[in-house]
Amino acid sequence: MQTQVPLSVVNSLVSGHMENPSSVLGPHTIDYCGQTATAIRSYLPEAQSAWVIDSAGQRRTMRRLHPAGFFEAICDPVVDEPIRAEEDGDPTTRSSAHSRYRIQMADKTGELREVNDPYAAPSILTDFDRYLLGEGRHYQLYERLGAQVRTIDGQAGVNFAVWAPNARTVQIVGDFNGWDGRQHTARIHPHLGIWELFIPGAKVGDRYKFRLLTEHGEWVDKSDPVGFAAELPPLTASIVADLTVHSWQDEEWMEQRAAQDPLHTPMNVFEVHLGSWMKGPGRPHGWLDYRDLAKRLAEYCHRMNFTHVELMPVSEHPFSGSWGYQAVGYFAPTSRHGSPEDFMYFVDYMHQNGIGVIVDWVPAHFPKDGHGLARFDGTALYEHADPRQGEHPDWGTMIFNYGRNEVRNFLIGNALFWLDKYHIDGLRVDAVASMLYLDYSRESGDWVPNQYGGRENLEAIDFLRDFNIAVHEQFPGAITAAEESTAWPGVSRPTYDGGLGFTYKWNMGWMNDTLSYMRHEPIHRKYHQNELTFSLIYAFTENFVLPLSHDEVVHGKGSLISQMPGDMWQKFANLRLLYSYMWTHPGKNLLFMGGEFGQWNEWDSEAGPDWILLDFDTHRGVQQLVSDLNKLVIKNPSLHELDFSGDGFEWVDCQNAEDSVLIYLRKGLDDAPPILVCCNFTPVIRKDYRIGVPQSGYWKEIFNSDSEAYGGSNMGNYPGRESTGVGHHMRPDSIQVDLPPLAVTIFRLENDA
Structure with missing residues (x-):
């Protein structure tokens, strides 16, 4: 009984150079002695003997056609219920008629093992998948490509699929085959350039790669582009993972997130x-x-x-x-x-x-x-x-x-x-x-x-x-x-x-201008007031995040506090001033780790922040200031509701460059009380500084970056100031306050007159 597979094709298969092994391996309908039959072929390099076991349990010997482990059995064409994939509620079936069967093999020691035939498994790709992939609109491709854990006809395994349209052949190598891919050469979907194979017995935790034969005749091993897990570098294999095992407990968060703007x-x-x-x-x-x-x-x-x-x-x-x-x-x-x-x-x-x-x-x-x-x-x-x-x-x-x-x-x-x-x-x-x-x-x-x-x-x-x-x-x-x-x-x-x-x-412009301004000695800042005010010209053209990110504390720039001018006291005061100004400026806020407590050293990705600095009152003060600023933004709608609208911001005084003072209002929706922000960018105390306010009443001091709790001199206006009835800054009323040195003081209207 002669096989219908030419020797040249068999040699190509066992050498691993066959471009489409599924044309030979698996079940194939053939004309045998004038009758229709099914040829079942397998490449089993480790097997000494092999048998086909059909759905009725009948055992049929497979002939060894090549010493490298190429086997074939000729069977009657018995058509059973198609094999189904059971793992995802959307089963796929093999389009050609075939029988349910298993392969039993005996290795050199005589040990018997049963497996499903990879080349008899149905594709994981449905017609709709193929359409979407062809269009480039299959945004859930991670449900089809990569290593998908599946169960087919009761046999657990992994479906591997990779896009490699210009490869001559693709093998899957890994722990499941001793990293010998000759027995697991993938099938290609020609119009998609996707290679695919179900490997029975492959499991979660197995390491694997794709071994590709390029058009230049070179073999290359590649990690899975859609692999869900990987070895610890410098090792580079992908790892089979099951992403359905975690039981999520964040339903309340996810519902709230979807309902929020x-x-x-x-x-x-x-x-x-x-x-x-x-x-x-x-x-x-x-x-x-x-x-x-x-x-x-x-x-x-x-x-x-x-x-x-x-x-x-x-x-x-x-x-x-x-x-x-x-x-x-x-x-x-x-x-x-x-x-x-x-x-x-x-x-x-x-x-x-x-x-x-x-x-x-x-x-x-x-x-x-x-x-x-x-x-x-x-x-x-x-x-x-x-x-x-x-x-x-x-x-x-x-x-x-x-x-x-x-x-x-x-x-x-x-x-x-x-x-x-x-x-x-x-x-x-x-x-x-x-x-x-x-x-x-x-x-x-x-x-x-x-x-x-x-x-x-x-x-x-x-x-x-x-x-x-x-x-x-x-x-x-x-x-x-x-x-x-x-x-x-x-x-x-x-x-x-x-x-x-x-x-x-x-908002990279705000970041660059603000840090440039803060690096100036206070005595020179009056010549650079526009570096601060310029950001408000374009502040509402985009929905801005104000970033003081890792990029600002690497590559020789130094840490934020080390970029501040002056003696030790002034450096800390300037840093507190910078953060207070940032948190009250329109926009969302982002701060890189270490900056929240005044990290001295430039960020080192091997060492990380110097937590020991929190043994010092000055650094704990900066940390407390950032915590309080965050809380201030959360608790006060006027500091976050209209971050991206000009209706949420109003200059009170942006022209006092001589004193390096900036004063502005932040406003929210509905009845949110307005917030008055007063910034003094010099170490000079401004006593009895008159500030125009939009409404008469009591303006409570709700924040002061010069507080002794933050390491400041405790110059301020606690608990607040009552408006005086004197118009100023083109507003009908005003308050008189003391502006502490290198500091921001914040007031909130507590009642209407």
Whole structure:
């Protein structure tokens, strides 16, 4: 009895070079001696003998056709109920007729083992999946690609699928096959470029990679682009994970989030690098796990009255020194702090304790590491082939090809993945400016203009709009924030109004101008008053976040307090002044860890904040000030309800540059009492300073950054001031106050006259 498979095809199969092994392996209808029969073929390198066991339990010997382990059995064409995938309530069936059967094999020791045939399993992709993937609109691609735990015909296993359209063949290698992929060469969906195979017996915790044969005849091992977990770097394998195991307890938080308008609610953001925020003895590099971090960070945020944490990128990254901004595992929380379930616990615990979780997301570029996305199938797949478009000159990284449907699908699906599977509350998008401009950080001649000859990256613009639309439509209440450092118009305006659709934009202009002003010696500040007042000219053109982020305390800039001028007392007073001005300026607030207690050293991602400084009253004072400012914003609607409207702000005096004084009102909706903010940017005490107020009555002093509780001189106006009936600052009434040195005093109208 001769096989119908040519020897050349068998040799190609056992050598691992066959492009489409499913054309040979698995069940195939053949004409055998003039009758229709089923040929069942398997490649079993470890087997000495093999048998087919059909649905009736009948055992049929498979002939060994090649010493490397190629077996075949010719069976009667018995058609049973199609095999079904049972794991997700949306079963798929194999389109061609086949029988239910198992393969029994005996290894060299004679031990028997039964498995399902990978090539008899139905595809996980439905017709609708194929349509959406072809359109580049399958935003739940993480439910189909990668390593999906499935049960087929009672056999547990894992379905592997990867997009690699230019590979000649793709093997799945891992713990389940001794890293020999010859027996697990994937099937291809030709029109999609997706390779897929169900491997019975593969399980959660197994390590794996995709082994690709490129069009140049080279074999490369790649981590899974949609892998849910990864080995601890410097190891690079992906790990099979089940993302359904966590029992979420944050229903109340999620319901409240969906019902709130993030533009009108208080938002005090604590930016954190999980690897260095707090260390633990006896752990690799001192890294705490996600569960320990959740408990410590939630307690700290409560004490400090932060409403949100913003995590520097948690996606898996090979180089710790990149702080996560050079990601490889876009769908995998870094294993430095634990498993995917551990990170779910982190988010869940933060939500149960009333703290939102924002994650830094990096769709602008990715590293060149050999196991990652770069030249994934031997070609420029995720990136542009032309280095003028596909390589970032500053960071030595690759730039995504936003004009490719599958790449946009990958990135938008990834964004939604974090919101869906991990209940993340928002994404801060890194380096948006580098995405918007084709000539970003490039010399003339080193960039390719768009189709109209301009410098705007039209594909990236479309991508960002699609991303924002998808996030806001599918996850009400979730936020997106752009780190965008140019004057690009409408970053935080709706897409239907011509904007990019972000919820917020980081106000980099405010940050640069304010820090520049604060670095001046107070005696010189009167010549730079416009550096403070300029931000109010454009403050309401976008929904701004005021950031004092990690970027302001690295690369030789020094810590915030070290950037302040003067002697020791003045440095602390200036820092308290900076924070008080920032928290009362229109916009949401973000502060990087360590800044909240006056960290002296520049941030070191290996060492983290110097918590020992809290042994000193001065640093504890700064910490208490930040906590009280956060609470002040939360408790006073006038300090958060109209952050993005000119109706929420009013200058009282912005022209007294000689005294370096700024005075302004913050207002809220409805009957929220107005807030009067008085800033003195010099160490000179201004006694009996008259300030015009919009309403007569009692103005209670509700905050003073010069309070002795914060380490100040305790010069102030406690408990408050009654208006005098004397008009001033073009207002019908006024109060007389003492302006403490290098300080902010805040008053709230307590009653109407």
